[in-house]
Amino acid sequence: MTATIYSVVNALVVLLLNLLGPYVPGSGPYGPFVATWLSYLVVGGIVLAFSMVNVLVFIWWERKLLGRFMDRRGAMHVGYAGLLQNLADGLKLFRKQPFAPKDADEMGYYFGPTAYLVFSMAILGFLPISFGVSGGLVPLSLLVALALFSFAPLFIFIASWSSNNKYSLIGGMRTAAQLVAYEIPLLLAVVAVVALTGSFDINTIVGDQASYGWFALPLLLGLIIFFIAMLAEVERIPFDLPEAEAELVEGWSTEYGGMLFAFTMLGDYVRALIGSYLIVLLFLGGWSMPWGLSNYPLAGLVFFQVKTYIVFAIFIWVRASLPRVRTDQLLQIGWKRMLPLAMANIIWALALVVWGYPNIHWPVM
Amino acid sequence: MPEENPPLRPLIPGITAQFPQDVTVLPRRKDMLAVLKVTPARVAEVAKYLRDVGSFEHCALVSGVDWVDHLEVLYHLWSDSLKGYIELTVDLPSEDPHVPSVTEIWRGANWHERETWDMLGVRFDGHPDLRRVLMPEGYQFHPLRKSFELHEPEELEVKARHV
Amino acid sequence: MAQVHEKTIKRADPPHAAVTGIVVYPMATVAKQFVKSLWRPSTILYPFGERLENEDFRKSVKVASGAPIGVGEIWDNYRGVHALNIKTCISCNLCAFSCPDTCIEMVPVDTGSGKTKKCPEIDYGKCSFCGFCSDACPEGCLTMTPGYTITTNRRGNMVYSPERLFEVYKGKLPQNPTSLAAPENEDVILLDQDLCIGCNACSRDCPTKCIRMIDIPKPEAKAGEKLPKRIWKEPSVNDSECVRCGTCISVCPRECLYWGARK
């Protein structure tokens, strides 16, 4: 239970360094230092590979599903059923020359999307993804994940501001307003879950769900609020105002091309991935399986991934059937509808706790 | 006396009585309720009369023709109650043509007049915003004048090859 | 007589819209389409689908969840690449005359017996596929076919020489049946006899050889009058063979031939 990806990697690295003996600096006085940073690198690489593979499949999944929703086929040509299309797109974007617009602030221009992607990906280092499988064991993993998740508006705003383009700037402003507005219902929906479990540790939350049933049932309202707020957080239709292509050319990423554009898109999808993960972890039982199968990490991982893809499929379904809302309507929905509902949800969760969830003693009528 | 159209029977005598010097009734064509020839100076007044008295509330088209020796400006007005068009024609000199604007009467005539200025060089006095519409600002010519010659396709081809 | 009513549309909100309307209706509609299109998406996989034989292609392409209406069918009167039968072409120039885009040029073609004749060469870079040329062709030798794959990466390849158009003709593409019939009362070539000098140019260049030079009597010169210097022949046009191409008019040095209604 205490083994994490980091601890396994660290042990392997230390073993390797010891085997190599005097030929590498790992055995000197800086040994522990080198070993630690080397394992950070390896874990980073694993997280990168994991997130990238997931994102590529995500994009493929969206293309195919959206295609069928729209009565067409989606990507068809590269690889089997277009599986490699995203790799081809990525390769194409990778080969483009990166350049900044003439009057752009270069540092912010390059820093914005990069940090957006990196900080989004870093969350994956803390999220447990199966029984006993997580990048690093942090007691407050949920809190860390949500904190990192809320960094995005800052980087988007930096990127849009330094692009020196009016569409980018409007898109960036809208992003900031939108993300701030929906951060609060999102966190309030999480508060209800935390109130039920009494812990910020995702492992505990999933463990509780394995024991007492998914939180989606007692906290259905919370799930809906969390889902809608997550749609807004990851900027998907109907809340994709920051890149409303009909009025702002491409929103805050208008000026980006080549690999930097790929960063913005990858960042979006990594955030969508994490959003789906969080929904599954908090409300849909995470990797917990029926029939007491939870002790097999790999099976748990597969089950967890399947749930994630189903959640993302609902994201896609919503995208395929709803138009985009307007800025003022978006903020109205956020502040006037979602916030009171989230409050009500917390009160409901507290009532559940008072009544002794999961063994509810209904108050006598 | 040209053949009269029953729906217009009260209107045509009325307008000729109102503007005896300035309105001539031309022979009717079968696709028009009536064709009136108006002197340039009184166009706006005749138009206002037609809108208010004759219920021609829709100014469908303002256009022009270059007859080399003179210009002709055409107004086509539609009436929902009479269900038909009426045509006003105004003859203008080729050099420095001026005609009063009807934009005050129908806002919809705004861009038609701009286009007529753009294409034929007719100045509409009193127009709020007489700029070019289709051709770029600062363009030298009025392309629908007959003096503006198109290149033969062969010429264009030769030019295109050399570019 | 027709019934034309004014129909003010009532508001379409169903009574339960307030409850179900938010997302349920559109999402349900889209999901229904999703299930249908799982089996039969409407996409035609163009370059791959095309390789099927024509009949099979028509049968295999179906609209999602619907009766096979026949998407992607190319009917026989599609106006695509031209087909030219060089052998029956009479070099009348009508196609080049009637082309609004001046994309047809008459180029000499070797007829095999050492002689050359002029046949149309078409530049598809300019062609708008309007079909005026094939409508105008009096012999029916220039037609349009359902072929539409003319894409190429060199501009020069867009110019189809007569030989290349002849290859299209020899291919198995169905012919476009449309051709405008000549109107009953069409104009004929008329002669202004006073201007004619009997030079034979019209007869020489007539593609259908329907102009014959006939002898006319040389009038007696009156006293003091000088007879015009000319050859005492004038053209006579056989109207039933004439295709009204106007070649004679364009070659006439004295502008003495013209179109007009038959007297």
Next chain:
Amino acid sequence: MTHGLWNLRIKVDGELIVDADPEIGYLHRGIEKICEYRRYNEVVTLMDRTCYVAGIAWEQLYIMAAEGALGLSPPARAEYIRVLSQELQRLSSHIMWYAAYVQDIGLMTPFLYGMRDRDLILDLFQSYTGARMTYEFMRVGGVRNDVPVGFTDRCRKVMDWLDQRIPEYEKVCDNSTIFLDRTKGIGILKAKECLNDGITGPMLRAAGVARDIRRDRPYSVYPELDFDIALYDEPDCYGRYRVRMEEMKQSVRIVRQVLDWLDRNPGPVLAEKVPRFVGTPSPPPGKETYVERRGYPKGRGFSSMEEPHGEAMAYIINEGAEHPYRAKLRSPVFVNIAASKDYLVGYRVSDIPAIMGSVDVCVGESDR
């Protein structure tokens, strides 16, 4: 928004629009000028390119004016085929509008549905005109060819298909709260202002003014056909959407009547007394004396019709030459764009796609 290139300068106060100045002309191709250099039938190729989603409407508009100027009239079957083309074109244009409009306000699925069903109509066009978008089908004095064998059955199949599909379009939008929020009460232009601005077509009928050239000044064989004029009582984006949806249903109705007529009445499709000069060869350049000798009729032709976007007009002056002396086209979109200040001011920047989309802008047509 989707149809072509134009420029809208707006002045904003925060997100509110306080002034708007549309600029067009980026697609100006000088069609009116080129018309003066082309023979009567050859102009048809230009008319297709005037509006690239409603090509055949402009063909008929021009042809009607040219026939008026030349004093010709087509046979009845040609008229019915023309009306069939008109209504199919209206269907295809409105479907295209619907597809692009919902795409403009952020939903892409109906775009694909619309394009799928429009393709069936384009296939129909292809089966009898020979092309999918640039038809070149109308001729002075008739149409180029008759409909092929089996066309009417096939067309009925497509109409049955559309009968199922148009309610589906409505389902995606009518009950979607977000769609209603984006369109209701947006872009209001009252009937009086519409009349003053010269606005025509579905925009005017959404304001409750029952003006439809097909009924008020009937052309072709519209007097023989039954149809309803769709009206709506609120002049906002939603009303325009409702009007177009209803017009599509009415077009299906008209097409069915025309198909029944075509089945019963065979006949010629081109008038017999068409002078040769309207299409085919002319005197060689520089020999204009022949034109004078031939004694062509002179005249002026005027036509107006209910194009999918509104009231379109053509005015052609025939001075007895091979070419029109002057051809003037009135585009409804030109006027509707010109009035855009009146219905944009007071709304938000995010509303611009919704409002301008509901106008059904086709810049190729407005710039000519």
